[in-house]
Amino acid sequence: MRILIADSYYPGFLADFYRRRPDAEVLTYDAHHAALMSAFFGTGDAYARELRLLGHEAWTVVLNAAPLQHRWAVEHGLTTSGEDNAELFRVFLEQVRLFRPDVVYVQELAAAGEEVWRDVRPLTRLIAGQIACSMPSRRTFAHHGLIVSSWVPIVDHFRACGTPAEFLALGFDFKALESLGPIEKRYDLTFVGGIAPVHEGRRQLLEALCRELPIRVFGYGAESLSPDSPIRARHGGEAWGLGMLRLLAQSRITVNVHGDIVVGGVANETLANNCRLFEATGVGAALVTDAKTNLSDYFEPGREVLTYASVEECVACCRELLRRPDECAALALTGQARTLRDHTYAQRMRDLADLLARYL
Template sequence: MKVVILDTYYPRFLKSFYAEHAGLSHASSQEQTQALLKAAFGTSDFYSRHLNSLGVDAHDLVANCVPLQKMWATENDVSFSAWALRLPHRTFRLPVIGAQLAALPGLMEVAIAQIRSLKPDVLYCQDLSFFPGEVLKDLKSDVRLIVGQIACPLPPESFLKGYDLILTSFPHFVSRLRALGVASAYFRIGFDTRVLDLLGKVQRDIGASFVGGISRHHGKAVPLLEYLATNTPIEFFGYGAKTLPRSSAIRKRHHGEVWGLDMYRALARSRIALNRHIDVAENNANNMRLYEATGVGSLLITDRKDNLGEIFEVGKEVVAYSSQEEAAELIRYYLDHPEEAAAIARAGQARTLREHTYRHRMEELVPVLERHLGARRP
């Protein structure tokens, strides 16, 4: 089974990464891809590496990285077009949505050319907003199974209809997608142990932190974070702080953007890591921070959700809060009781390494893909 994993990276990360790696844009597409994957941004090669170890022929595409995609196009004699996307059967107009691909002419063409050159059995899309439904429909002449994965707000329905299967870490999305006539299943995310090797030994010199973004999708979190900034010694890392008023208590303790390994390092430096889900998660625990924080051995204090107990044992492996006041109280308590905090953190890390790694997830994913591929055989 051959699988192409298509992902898009945050433009802010890509801009920062290429600024820090002068000359990388002139390297081969393979060298650029490897450099990006080594940075451990997002899910990096956490899927492909374990799939390959399980006997799957897996390939990573970072579809919205302009220098990388331009170099691949040059190497393979594929030219960037203007705004129109030309396929053998029809011509499409690039939509203004998703990974800002409409502002980057040719990116979709290059991604399609890459997919067709690789001829995968499965196209696995980590960004459901990248390909419009009509493009996915056209790709089905080259790909047997098109799978999407989502843990963010759903794109328009027209983008969903082209998928043969959509996996989601939001339990409540499964029934909603099925109601639209799209096959869907619950699939959790996880932690990759390679991060621990890349980080090495990290000194825990931060008492408590929130490492994450501040955006319109985190609207309900801002009052909580402001309260904690005023009532606890919590520190902040991530993007979006500049959108807050200058008087914000968060901004006074914010240390800027951290991406990839720097993000993991900020978590690993923290004895306590606060987590808060985006609004669209509703009452379900699902996000990457659950596994990233516990994976690096920090005490996770997270918002209480209905299914949290299915992932971790609350009170013994992680700690949960139901209000901003309770969150502040828990942070202060565990800062004052470091041995108790460390014991829960160790138990949380052990649970993640035992059950929630990407090796475990890929062992779960392979039979799902094989089953759906088998169902689509002529």
């Protein structure tokens, strides 16, 4: 199969990347693309890389990386009049025409409107879309022949609406370990993730941890904290991609707090489903995560990860683990072994390739 993976990155990460790599904009497209993929944001190039190892032709484009898309346009003789969304999508259409994919696999369904996928549809055999977050409103996904999600309620929702949908779990890109290299533990206890107003429950838990334990907090959204929030004194800045993974790897213990995913107006709070489960364990941190009914599908609670069902339980669990460094280290090792054995994108892409072949 020829598979074109269309991704979209957080604007905060892109701003940070181009601030750190001002030279990227003068690089060739291939060098620029390689630099961006080496930042390991989201799934990075893991999908395309692992699909190629399975014998498929696969390529990743980042729809909203304007300097990168502009460089591709220049190298292919395409005149652009700016870097707004319309121009970026025009470049993407040309990429689809050139690559001639059997499948356009869309990692971020909210990245483009229906009119873009309407224009893409005649150029490929299948548009497949992946989503594992609250769904964008006023969208029909009429041009998508398959929806893939790691969130079972989303799969059920689309099937009930008559749209083919399949389950595919999230995973970890083990190649990041090579880029990280040897890591020394610097932090006893961390949280790495968003603390924006939408994560109110998460903020309350983190404030309790900040009052009771020596936790460090990293992530976006700190500017919206109340002036007296105890998180402010523990906040170490935003963290993206490989930098985020390095912080997790430097943590003896890290806390995970799931956000809400709203499907059909209803938020399901009972299921485990976020990337941090696999990122934290994959880089060797001992993970303390909120208890979910399906967590045992991925990890053995009490042996590979520890769980909590309340703020008080989280504080107590972290405090006890800090007192038992040998148990903490053993938990980290068993959690990492499980992720590297069962939850890497090498395994996930075998499953995805089988799914896509069935729908062509």
